[in-house]
Amino acid sequence: MYYSVFEVFRIGVGPSSSHTVGPMTAANTFLAELGAQGVMGDVKRVRARLYGSLALTGVGHATDFAVIAGLLGEVPEDTDPLIAHxxxxxxxxxxxxxLGCGGPAVDFDPVEDLVFHKDKFLAEHPNGMLLEAFDGDGATLHHNAYxxxxxxxxxxxAAITSEPRDGAEVDVRAVRYPFANAAELLAQCQRHNLSIPDLIWQNELAYQDEDATRQRLLKVWSVMQxxxxRGxxxxxEFLPGGLKVRRRAPTLYRKACEATGKRTGDFRAMDTVSAFAIAVNEENASGGKVVTAPTNGSAGVIPAVLGYVTRLMHADEDxxxxxxxxTRFLLTSAGIGMLYKKNASISAAEMGCQGEIGVSCSMAAAGLAAVLGASNAQIENAAEIGMEHNLGMTCDPIGGLVQVPCIERNSMGAMKAINAARLAMASDGEHLVSLDAVIETMRQTGQDLQSKYKETSTGGLAATVVYC
Ligand code: SF4
Incomplete structure (x- = not known):
């Protein structure tokens, strides 16, 4: 089992990878199935049913928008959010x-045909949805659960109930240096005398050639930038959604640029990274285009830390x-993200926020360590520290919006990532808790978390903070 770098970094729209990008993609898939079955022309009506977490936080996470846009044929990577809205x-x-993909115009009343089943979870996963197409007599032409x-x-x-769980994975035999966990990744690197980013690069060539891989990596960074x-x-002045949350990134950034002297100047780099992280996630909260890294809710951590590298540390480089x-940063980060996808989950509906901000922090710490010249052992240590201090973090977005605590959490994740890389590089890579152990701990902790702390907005800050 193996993931491409571009299954970790996907270009999409905000505010949520699981609740916006995923449902839009599911609707795209449904259209393709209607076409493949030859029934597209007979469709007179479609209906979408959302279950569990998708229903509970669906409106705040723009799932309703995403399903309709997906049925219109809007594709996450290519869509212009303004036009789609x-x-x-x-x-x-x-x-x-x-309907997109050359389909007919059909009846669709969002009030009746977009059904939120807030009290029901499908057995397979907390983020379930059912799409149905009907003919003129009301008979079902096609339906599928996603x-x-x-x-x-x-x-x-069919895919979620089959083994392995991930239909998008490439056969291990196609990848040059397969690994199932961090220990195997380190062993492969040692056996073949490769750094972690070099090994991930070699494996990525199973998907596309060198030039295409480089271009796709640079495109990911371009969308992040x-x-x-934009942020x-x-x-x-305000983010959409009714919480009246102010956009802070422009002011934070201006103040960081102007900072001088002891009281503010010493914090300049820190404040700039914080502004970067918040900028990306304010864009995400506004439904803008972002890169899942590894999710939308945590999309600001990696751009902030990589922005620190390219805009502060090495601004004068050619x-x-x-x-x-x-490329070294993104390849290393993606390699770490793959381990979480494979051996735990990056879904907040399964893992809470440790699966989003925690994973992005771990990925960013590893990426930064790699560009700072860390050894493979130090990179693994940086990734481990990045997660260790996010274990148990709940997902409790107020009002079901990816705003509070989400936006600030990106700033905190970026800070921790930088600190994790520095701590790891201050030692020789020897450490007590392995990355594999911390990933397994995250998985078990996620399983033990009550569902009210897993992207349902029924616990934590979402339950205790009253807003009008
Ligand atoms: S609290 Fe964390 S996991 Fe939950 S929506 Fe916000 S960023 Fe995502």
């Missing part, structure tokens, strides 16, 4: 939906050298 608004007004398993990845019922810059320069840092 206009198209979805038209569906709400006209109660007519032009599960948004985290980070924008989606499996249908665009979200960062830093936004002129909007483009070729910067690209070397960027």
């Amino acid at each position: 206009q198209r979805v608004a038209l569906v709400r007004n006209t109660k007519t939906l032009q 599960f948004s398993i985290g980070g924008g990845a989606v499996l249908d019922r 665009m979200s960062l810059d 830093l320069s936004s002129t909007e 483009q070729a050298e910067l690209e070397r840092y960027i």
Whole structure:
């Protein structure tokens, strides 16, 4: 079993990878199935049923928008969020939906045809949805259940119940240096005298050639940077959704740039990284385009830490050298993210926030260590520290919106990641808790967390904070 780097880093839209990107992708898949079965032309009506966490936090996480946009044929990686929202608004007004992929215009009343089953969970996964298509007599032409398993990845019922769980994985024989856990990754590196990023690079060539791999990595960084810059320069005062949360990134960044002297100047780098992380996640909260890293809720951590490398530490380097840092960082981070996807989960509905911010912190710590010249053992140690101090973190977004505590958590995740890399590099890589042990601990802790702390907005801050 193996993941591509680009199954860890997916380009999509905010605010949630599991609740926005995943459902949009599921709707795209449903359209493809209608076409493959030759029934697309007969469809007169479609209906979507959302279950469990998708229903409980679906409105705050824009799942309703995502399903309609996906049925219209909008694809997460290519969609222009502004245009997609206009198209979805038209569906709400006209109660007519032009199915994508060359499909017909069908009846679709979001009030009746988008059903939120808040008290029901499908057995296979907390993020379940059912899509149905009917003919003019109301007979079912096609239906399928889909599960948004985290980070924008989606499996249908057949795939989630088959082993292995991840239909998108490439056969291990196609990958040059397979590994199932961190210990095997380190052993492969040692056996073949490779660094972690070099090994991940070699494996990625099972998916596409060197040039395409490099271009895709740089595109990921380009989308990350665009979200960062949009967030830093936004002129909007408030985030959408009704909590009246102010956008802070532009002011934070301006103050960090102007900071001088003992009281503020000493914190300049820290405040800049914080502004970067918050900028990306304010964009995510606004439904903008971001990269899942490994999820949307945690999309700001890696751009903030990699931005620290490219914009602060190495701002004077030439483009070729910067690209070397960027690719090494992203390859290393993705390699660590794969371990969490494979041996635990990056779904907050399964793991709580430790599976989002905790994993992104771990990935960023490893990426930073790699570009700072750490040994493989130190990189593994950095990733381990990055998770160890996020264990048990619950998911409790107030109002079901990916805003509070989510946005600040990205800043905290980025800070911890930098500290984790520094701590790891201050030692020789020897440490008591292995990365594999901490991933297994995260998995067990996630299983033990009550469901009210796993992306349902029924516990934690979501339950104790009153807002109007
Ligand atoms: S609390 Fe954490 S896991 Fe939950 S939505 Fe916010 S960022 Fe995601």
